[in-house]
Amino acid sequence: MNILGIESSCDETGVAVYSTERGLLAHALHSQVDLHAVYGGVVPEIASRDHLRRVLPLITQVLKTAGIERADVIAYTAGPGLVGALMVGGGVANGLALAWDCPVVAVHHMEGHLLAPMLEDEPPEYPFLALLVSGGHSMLIEVRDFGDYELLGTTLDDAVGEAFDKTAKLLGLGYPGGPALAKLAEEGDDDAIALPRPMINKPGFDFSFSGLKTAVMLEVQKAEKEGLLDERRADIAASFQRAAVDTLVTRALQAAKKRNLQRIVVAGGVGANKLLRSEVARRFEGAVYYPRMEFCTDNGAMIAIAGALRVAQASAAGEVRAEARWSMETL
Ligand code: KG4
Ligand code: ZN
Secondary structure (H helix, E strand, O other), X not given: OEEEEEEOOOOEEEEEEEEOOOEEEEEEEEEOHHHHHXXXXXXXXHHHHHHHHHHXXXXXXXXXHHOOOOOOEEEEEEEOOOHHHHHHHHHXXXXXHHHHOOOEEEEEHHHHHXXXXXXXXXXXXXXXXXXXXXXXXXXXXXXXXXXXXXXXXXXXXXXXXXXXXXXXHHOOOOOOHHHHHHHHHOOOOOOOOOOOOOOOOOOOOOEOXXXXXXXXXXXXXXHHHOOOHHHHHHHHHHHHHHHHHHHHHHHHHHHHHHOOOOEEEEEOHHHHOHHHHHHHHHHXXXXXXXXOHHHOOOOOHXXXXXHHHOHHHOEOOOOOOOOOOOOHXXX
């Protein structure tokens, strides 16, 4: 069975074909980063219009690469995300499914991130702890089995990717700042500036990143006043990255211990962060799993494999599902 996956929840149009017999056959991505960079963040209306321009050519391209003319099932991201952007992927998915006379699967974007490591040669077995970290979410989830999720902790304010992006903006690194900040951090001393590790001594497994962002803002203002910002930029970036990663890893280890879980999956855009990947591996005694780098950030492959695993919930085409908010625990 061939599943066509379509991702359009934010600023990336991702399309892929996954075969239940042969694995991933093709995938393609168009990033809108350049379109939004001038505004310093994603502009929803611009995102929707660009998905509309890109999605059909990308579908034609992946079908050709996969060597098929049509899919047997179409999986699309139905949320959480920007409703207008979701409607484009969902509309195309439903339209094509009507034309091909095949069913559709409405996929949860974060379940897509969670299942992305299943595309790798040595996928994790259940149960595991998932650290899902992206631009919109920071979650710790006990994954007892496929579809059996308990949310252990979430962020009380900013998502960690958002904190990376906002800190990068304060440092004048443009949008999206996560990867740029991580690169600059390589040149800095991560011990140079004392920053908080929010919440790590509080009970429970929630996160909070707005205080860390404010602490960085004060450091930037101080450096500006002293005329030393250029000199301190890399140290601030490195100290921020270290504090954010320490916080995520400490919390994840606390949760894994409490729930007696021997495996951790790190996924979502911030899962591409090299320091995070190496620190989880260094500090956790059990096994650690990640998607390959390109499948950490938004992509069609994770939606296609999630659709394959959720095929029992496929339904007739004709109604587009688009949810701005959607809890994973209801899946
Ligand atoms: O999963 P994703 O592509 O989109 C959402 O679902 O939000 O995640 C995007 C987020 C952005 O905040 C971006 O800055 C961050 O992931 N990100 C990184 C890195 N690569 C992407 N943050 C830190 N280090 C990275 N290497
Ligand atoms: Zn995402």
